[in-house]
Amino acid sequence: PSPLPFAGIKVGKKPTARYHSRIDAANLIAAARTELAAVPSRQEQFKIFCLALTCGLRKAEADSLLWSQVDFANAQIRIEATEHFTPKSEDAIGEVDIDPEVLALLKGWKAKATGPFVVESPQAPQYHGTAAHWYRCKKDFKALYAWLKAKGINARKPLHELRKELGAILASDQGIFAAQRVLRHAQISTTASYYADKKRRITAGLGGLLGPAAKITPFPAPDRPAASETLVANAAS
Secondary structure (H helix, E strand, O other): OOOOOOOOOOOOOOOOOOOOOOOOHHHHHHHHHHHHHOOHHHHHHHHHHHHHHOOOOOHHHHHOOEHHHEEOOOOEEEEOOEOOEOOOOHHHOEEEEOOHHHHHHHHHHHHOOOOOEOOOOOOOOOOEOOOOOOOOOHHHHHHHHHHHHHOOOOOOOHHHHHHHHHHHHHHHHHOHHHHHHHHOOOOHHHHHHHHOOOOOOOOOOHHHHHOOHHHOOOOOOOOOOOHHHHHHHHHHO
């Protein structure tokens, strides 16, 4: 037909989904150590917290993570398809390097493990498909969400906000490609558009070549008539 349906209608600009950090990671980790790790009944919540903020694991990845996926020798967690889990995409498969302190925590948790899963739960496992919305650790997720919201993290998905914060820190400290590698995004544009945030001042450092400010010779001021001379000239005109 002429004109075509919707002819002349302009598509509105897509709203930005860029992540803006409102998290002080150092303070949040300190609070988690005293309010989660130190409380026996909240140990599993602390595990989930660490896997999300320090390793960037998604909710389903943390829920179904097996001890067989933790490579203690190489200090890595491998995200892969298991009998309980299908990754979000092929690009979501990969190794995540972990800090020595997190590795030490994992070793301690493994020594006390009573089952094959890193995060323990009395709920029997169900298969995690790409569109699954059932979680073994639902109770601990809910409690952790409430704790995060009490700390000022009011996003619709508080746990995913920790993953975004990790991406912002990596992008700022080590570059956008490092963030893409850890977050396991298929396209660098995804990392740049959604998760990369400016966490620190960005300058080239060339100002340091100028030397201390006290040693810089000021530029001579241009010759200007005194203020009284200007007033007299204006009055005469």
